[in-house]
Amino acid sequence: MPAAPAAPPPSAPAGGLPGMDISQLQNRIKKIAARHPLWAAGAAMKLVGPQAMAFLPGILADIARFEAEMETQEREKAAAEERKREEERRRETPSAPRTPAPAPESPSTGAGSKLWRFSKSVFHNTYDLLLKPIIPEGAYDKILRTGLILGIFTAMYTVFSKLGLKTIYNIPISGLLVIAVALAVYQIAPVPVGAFVRNLFLVLGGIGGFFALAMIPSPVIYVFATAYLVFYVMAIYFIYKEKKKFAIVFVFNALLFGMLFTGVYIGMVEPGSRLHSAVLGQQQVFNDAYEFFGKMWDVVWTGTRKTYFMLTGPYELGVEENVQEPLGVYLENVARTSEFISMGDVANVFGDVRSHALKTDKILWINVDCYEEGKFELQDKHGEITPRKRFNVTEGEQVPVNCNIPALNLGPGSHRIALEVTFDFQTSSYLRGYFMEQDQIRAYKRQHPEETSNPLDSFGIADKTPLAAYTGGPLFVGMGIGQQPIPLTNEAFGPTLTITIDKNWPEGELLKVNGLNITVPPGMIISKVSGRDMVKSNYCSGGGSQEYSCLLNKPEILDRLFPPDEKPVSLRKNIRVETMITDRGILMAKAPLSIRSFKLTIDYTYRIKKAQSVTVQQPKTTGGMG
């Protein structure tokens, strides 16, 4: 155990310690410092601060306890020596009366104290022999302090260097820390500095502990490191009495997250070092958590949004067909081959493109692309796709795709590589409508004035408010026709069909609508679509005893419904289709009730994108002051 530094004389506080002999206090602390140096340093710091009076009783109590302890130890030591002498004497004089067995040795006077005495004796002997002649009296303390400072500095430097902190940052950081410790321990700084130092230790200590934990080579440890972060912040906030705790928490978080997410550490830390791994690992943890909560939020947000739109309207409802068996194209199992690559390497991101339950007769073409996120426009940031950038899939096919981007194109550092799949898809929807003469509905209502009565009851129809049904896929298509049954009056105006298009999958986005085909039952025509006249246009066909359809696939009409500058298309979208009744007889087919369907088919391009992080490491440089 190194020789305890002499306790520095406590500096007089601003107002003094009333009723206290400072020098006596100082001496007492000095005596205790030999055995309890850390306590002594702490006590000294406390007595420096503005709260000195508050800490004084506690310090005095500690002093009394330690002094009692020391006294006990001295007594035991003396007793032990006495017993030893007795033993020797007994050995010499066997007839001497036996003295009682010596008391058991206290731990403080065990083997450790032998080493301490030996070390001390060596030091003293060396000092006496070599240094005393050349070192003047009184310089002993100063030399010790200087040695201590240098020692701590060296130790810090070494540790940080091993951790991976670059020399150019290591020296100032280590030096700053040592100076701070010295200031605090030796109480030679003005009062605010001591407080500053204490707070600084809180911040840096927390960060240090965080990274120390993160360095433990276990994937799970990142979780503990993150948990440590949370608890440390809570501890500072709830336990620390200082008013500045808000600032401390803020600075702590700013420094930490700044280090993690601003790339500051990149220049400071040697790539591949343990500190570097710890930082990256923690980065990944936060990224994954962000993605996870982000997805959850998407789901919650989508549901909330839908509910909000349904309440505030218009938002037509629909039911997905075969919802247990999702239909469409999926980009799954997206991963990277390795998280860290060197400059000469290739960043490889891969995934599977799978089609499921496709019921269309058309061939489905898939386009695959990959690039660094945020740099789509730069050609060299795009990767090479294998086996092909464009291919077709049929039902149940699974095609693996790979993306390779040279690390040189990416540059050093962390990059998010996006793997993207776009495909053309079609979603169909229909809505059943019940038509009745208005007179008939009124007659029924007159006879059944209760609120819940519905004329469809008299036909034995169970589902009186049918919802639109749409095929599964990326888009949700809801349709509404108003209250059912649809009343027919003498006027030619027919019901208005409202179509709502919204996202059905949490992932991906609608890139473009390629076509809309709206069909109304025979006996009706479509007069307007979202206010645009259809009667005089050439988009529509049919009529008479055939269904009447309007195919909107020309840019001049589609662009009005889905502005081209909106990429991706912002959802939800509502489309209103106004109709006219041209032939009542065909519509009702000489029956008191007519059951007809409104149909919709939408062709569109959809994109699914998933990203992975890859870090390109700079080549390792050798150590030194750089």
Place this chain on the structure above:
Amino acid sequence: MKKIVVLFLFLVACQFAQLPAKKIPEAIPIYTGTSALEASFNPATMSNMIMCQQSDIYVDVKNTGAQDIKDGTYSFITEDQYLTPVTERQKKFSLEGKSQFNPKGGFDQIHLRVKNLGILPQFETYNPEIIFQACYKYTTSAAAQVCVDPDVANLNPRKACRPEPVLLPNGQGAPVAVTKIEPYMVPEGDGVTPVFAIYVQNLGFGAVVRPEGAEAACTGGTGLQLLSYANVHAFLQNKELVCDPNPVKIESTQERRFICQRKEMLYGPSAGTFSAVLTIQLEYGYVNSLALPLTITRLPGQAPCPT
């Protein structure tokens, strides 16, 4: 000797044996029940069909009421965009009611063939409904024994009958039933005029329409024809009474009441207290509806239906 005794005892025992009771033929109740036409989809109906194929729909109909159905109309309502009828979807029909010679009533089977024109692409199944409707004119004939009692002061405690409400809980073999008759002997001069409060209700499972709207209910008609009203005729001692309101509104959720009387029918003391038969006839149209859900299935890889 013993054998003779046993034989003797046997003969004696046979004398005391009870002869089987003579069976008196019971009259078959015709004018009971609250149904007229009963319709149901026959289990042989193909409710699951493959896209582009045809399907046969069978409806079993029977007349379990007391009246014959003459010139009734039946109609099938289908989703024409998916199912087109191959056979006639609307036709006239007649069915005999219950009688002594046909206590169960007439029955028949109605057939419709439909063909599927296809379903939306990407849909594996589609579930349209087929609705069967039968519309016909019907009559409820109720006869209830009522007491005409000019002795309103009840001077003669020994009477053949007393005017009391007559409950008719079992129906009259028709969906619209007379449920209760309340006689009132209203004093007029020296005698009384019998006034009857008659309660009616639709106890069947269909809907009542005006008799003139019976056909229009299946072929599409204006609202007024389809209101639930019945024409009333009431007779006492072969004389028609005047009823009000007439036509009377018929509801299924509650009884409706109308009053019948004839002011000229005055019964003095000399008429004595006697029971007579009050006959009531209600004429109306009736509509029975039945829905059958179908399932049209597209086979995997099946091509669209040829046009």
Place this chain on the structure above:
Amino acid sequence: MKLMKKSVLVLLFLLLLIGCATRKAQQPQPVDFRTGTQGLYMSFVPNLPPPKLYDREQLNVMLQVENKGTETVGPGDVIYLSGFDTSIITNIPLQGVDIPTLDGRGPFLPRGGVDTVSFKGILQPLSSRRIDKYQPTILATACYHYETIASAQVCIDPNPFAPTSIQKVCTPSTVSTGSQGAPIAITSVEVEAAPQKTRFKINIQNVGGGDVFRAGADALRKCSPYSGGLGFDDIDFVRIGEVSISNIKITPSCRPKDNSGHFRLVNGQASLFCEYEAPPGQSPFLTPLNIVLQYGYRQSIVRQIEIRPVS
């Protein structure tokens, strides 16, 4: 052998003795016939009418009538048939059918007269009226005159409170008279003796099960179910025919009665108060008190039938 012969002979002799024992001559004795609570008894002859019949048949109704009382039922007394729709069952006389003369029971006539009364009705077709069943309750009503004659042995004590110790023959007390073979019965006579005046409280009750009404042709006519009906002041009235004691008519002293000599039964009961002034100085004696009541009586029986159309 000898002993056996002797036994047989003794046995035969004993049989002869027993068989030839003299018998007392039985003379016919007069029977106390004034008992019973019924007057005219009426019943439907079984199966006339039958419980079920069809509208193509004839309705035959036959009633058996028996006079179970002591007075003669006869001319002027009528049985009516009612309770049915006369447009469905026709040919039934609304004025009724006369009851044949039926003698009442007498001292030497233990059973009263028995006869039948018939009605033949014609049923009208039901199917044309859309009637599938007609179930009328046929009411047979008998309206007839009747009399109740009672004789009670009463004790008259002109000086009931005389301070004498002579032995009295009788003491005035209540005499129970039972029934008299008529639907109106004098149930008891209470005797209240006072000096020179003896009061009788005669208790009367309708025990026949029918309705009693005023005597007289007018009331009898009103008894018909096809008439205006017996009014409030016709029903439950009984006329005092005669009340006499020791051959002296004390009818005028009887109360309550109206101008026509009728008194009213309340809840089927009534009490008649009559007085007799006994000659003075007489000692108590027993004497018959004769009471005659006259009234009309109505009795009904019912039979339900079911008539169905043939087709």
